[in-house]
Amino acid sequence: MRKEFLPFARPSIGEEEIAELIDTLKSGWITTGPKVERFTAEFAAYVGGRFAVPVSSATGGLHVALLALGIGPGDEVITTPMTFVATLNTIVHCGAVPVLVDIDRATLNIRAEEIEKKITPRTKAILPVHYVGQPADLDPILEIASRRGVAVLEDAAHAVGSEYRGKRIGCFPTTSVFSFHPNKNMTTGEGGMVVTSDEAVFEKASLLKFHGMDRESWKRFAKAGSPRYDVALPGFKYNMMDIQAALGLHQLRRLEGFLVERERLARRYDEALAGVAGLILPSRVPYPVRHAWHLYTPLVDIDRLTIGRDRFMAELKARNIGTGLHYTAAHEFSYYADRFGWRPEDFPEAHFVSERIVSLPLFPGLTDGDQDDAIEAIRDVLKAFRA
Ligand SMILES: Cc1ncc(COP(=O)(O)O)c(C=O)c1O
CATH class of the missing domain: 3.40.640.10 (Type I PLP-dependent aspartate aminotransferase-like (Major domain))
Structure with a gap:
């Protein structure tokens, strides 16, 4: 570990x-x-x-x-x-x-x-x-x-x-x-x-x-x-x-280098995690874009695991891998739910994503070795908690 x-x-x-x-x-x-x-x-x-x-x-x-x-x-x-x-x-x-x-x-x-x-x-x-x-x-x-x-x-x-x-x-x-x-x-x-x-x-x-x-x-x-x-x-x-x-x-001045490196790391995640049960990898839009890869955010496929996303993040943390939560869908916060009467299921796609999304380590300066550690820990957690 x-x-x-x-x-x-x-x-x-x-x-x-x-x-x-x-x-x-x-x-x-x-x-x-x-x-x-x-x-x-x-x-x-x-x-x-x-x-x-x-x-x-x-x-x-x-x-x-x-x-x-x-x-x-x-x-x-x-x-x-x-x-x-x-x-x-x-x-x-x-x-x-x-x-x-x-x-x-x-x-x-x-x-x-x-x-x-x-x-x-x-x-x-x-x-x-x-x-x-x-x-x-x-x-x-x-x-x-x-x-x-x-x-x-x-x-x-x-x-x-x-x-x-x-x-x-x-x-x-x-x-x-x-x-x-x-x-x-x-x-x-x-x-x-x-x-x-x-x-x-x-x-x-x-x-x-x-x-x-x-x-x-x-x-x-x-x-x-x-x-x-x-x-x-x-x-x-x-x-x-x-x-x-x-x-x-x-x-x-350094931005182009940052963008190239973020994209390289995103592709490395794509390749290493393709087909791994328990994770839904990020999709690309159907029109031509340059993706700036601010974050790499797969969805934790909680229907195929015995744990939810928050526990998945905690398990990674226990293996010394930090993750982020970007974001809880805004309509689910109490102020917005109370003020506008919004229920989580009013925006079912955002609710689905909000329950599952996780940000994996991604930044210029993340080494391939760091990323391999993250990938190994992710595989380990998904295997341990497969439904
Ligand atoms: C989608 C979006 N809008 C606005 C903001 C606000 O940015 P700032 O932290 O610079 O105020 C953020 C920050 O994370 C964001 O993710």
Whole structure:
């Protein structure tokens, strides 16, 4: 058995990130400043987006993006139950109502063909999530949205580097929100980016992310700046710091290598675990994409085992293999169940997945030996608890 605990995720921080961070700390300016400006421009160029707003997290990014799209009390936003709860929480923070469309069990993404049935006169946006880095089917979503006059906000928290039909997520005529949380494909510690094709959304999100102030402090306190500012609307404190951007500048340069390595490791799992009873391996969507492999999430086939998914995870932990749970379907949390009367079986596909999904160790820096340890432990647990 493996001697040291293997986490399911670990950021890959190189010497360049460390040197840049030290440079920032010594520079006399550590909060929002020139490095955030550079990182934002480089990230927008990478994804091919027109406008970008750096934020302290994707959660903050979703919040300001929804508000910038004009979403407010009583409005409806169509989204998926299979997501991190930030997607729904931010809709509720705007006073709006999340309307859920179930997922495809195989791809874990929203069923685009079911969306139109849920559109009402109150619908203001469709909010797909590119689950674990495999893009949702954007073409039909964009078509429905333009025909019905609603916005598309992509939760691209998992999708840094993902491509849909040959184009990077972030370059479509929508607004997208990326996450740089430490478990994601690249990290700034915490952090996020709103990328939009709409100048008005850009301007409003830019104001909202920093108190509604029309000039940020590093511009005000620079030699040529003026200390005065106006507050056009009551905004939030969601700005990204130069400390974060220092990491992001170098993570972005290393991203392609991270993506290639994640894909290689995902294929290794696919090959090693193919046909192993007790596990349903991740499926690919039928349209052309680049999967960013933020996570490798098989389903534990609990109908063929004597244990459930949580026990499966505990058994792996006992063998020093860490796993993650991404995620419990959002409609099953008590707040949402109580407020909207949602029962687990109202979204049967998401419920099925939510009971079975598990994230296996996957990160650049995971060695083949580490992965072999995880594979051996998985086989061992599945064999021990076969029904
Ligand atoms: C689908 C999804 N949306 C939004 C978020 C929020 O990202 P952040 O942690 O950067 O706020 C996450 C985080 O895991 C996520 O998985």
